[in-house]
Amino acid sequence: MPEGDTVFATAARLRVALAGRRLRHTDFRVPRLATVDLTGRRVSTVRSRGKHLFIDVEGPDDARAADSAVSIHSHLKMEGAWVIGPIGRRWRRPAHQARVVLRTDEHEAVGFDLGILELLTDPDAALEYLGPDLLADDWDPAEAAHRLESLPDQPIGTALLDQRLLAGIGNVYRSEICFLGGMLPTRPVAAVDVPATVDLSRRLLWANRLRTARTTTGNTAPNARLWVYGRRGQPCRRCQTPIERGELNSIGGDRVVYFCPVCQT
Ligand SMILES: [Zn+2]
Known part of the structure; x- marks a missing residue:
């Protein structure tokens, strides 16, 4: 995607x-x-x-x-x-x-x-409505964090897809970022370490910006590239619990979200 x-x-x-x-x-x-x-x-x-x-x-x-x-x-x-x-x-x-x-x-x-x-x-x-571009040379993490924190009740999984807050994350990355941050996608922004999440988002997209195959695990082998996205029913790569799939409202995007019910809280 x-x-x-x-x-x-x-x-x-x-x-x-x-x-x-x-x-x-x-x-x-x-x-x-x-x-x-x-x-x-x-x-x-x-x-x-x-x-x-x-x-x-x-x-x-x-x-x-x-x-x-x-x-x-x-x-x-x-x-x-x-x-x-x-x-x-x-x-x-x-x-x-x-x-x-x-x-x-x-x-x-x-x-x-x-x-x-x-x-x-x-x-x-x-484009004035768009949030800071995660891949821009002048990427502004403080502004991105500020915009996210302006919606404390929003589930983090919804907020990450809101291009007015920060620009560049789609459905695959939002599931992967939530997993790597140990957060269920439904966790409200107020209970999230926002600066760490913003930093993680930038690092993940930046590392992949010129790769032909996107990976969040660091492994480029097929079927080993992602932690949770598209892996419903398959064992979590950390705790072996089957990955679950849920739905979350999102603006203009796919609703589907994947998560590990044990590693993410
Ligand atoms: Zn797990």
Whole structure:
């Protein structure tokens, strides 16, 4: 499932392919953007913030630069992916899933099954509501802790997914962070060591930001990468108790959460 680490790595790959390059062909395959054509315009940069991705495109040469710069904002949600390769390479996903195609002289970037795809003229304004980005160079742990502590009654499992508090955690990480912190996902924030949880979250995402296979256990072997997520009924890696699966309200995300009923209290 795409989370902050996936989006960070995707932005890094898109930046290599697109930043500083001119778009030679653009094809938006969603009705609202069907008439948009950014051909001839230059990509200034590609950046991520939490689980959001921005491809910043300069205005056309004949306009004042600040006039019509736009940002292609996308969000992978559950199934989305950006695939980057040389022009003409066969796509590994069916063409009907393609939502946008961007070509430079050398590369093609195709966004498949994007949960959000829109053009923004002021991306920073749209993102003002997001909490500190766990993978940003200027990551602000004190601000993240402050925002979490502002909701003391919220279950920690719900709060970790709230992108207004801190940005980048998805459903896999929230289960893993709760396990590593010894906390049931239902434990209220008021009873959580918030600075330690914030620090743990950053370390886990940071360690995985450029890995091809996400691991929270440190083990990269298949079936050994995660402590609890997706392991319902299998023995806890610490105490052998069967891992349980429950449901927890979350904003816009999957409700499912996994935990060990003995190691987490
Ligand atoms: Zn256990």
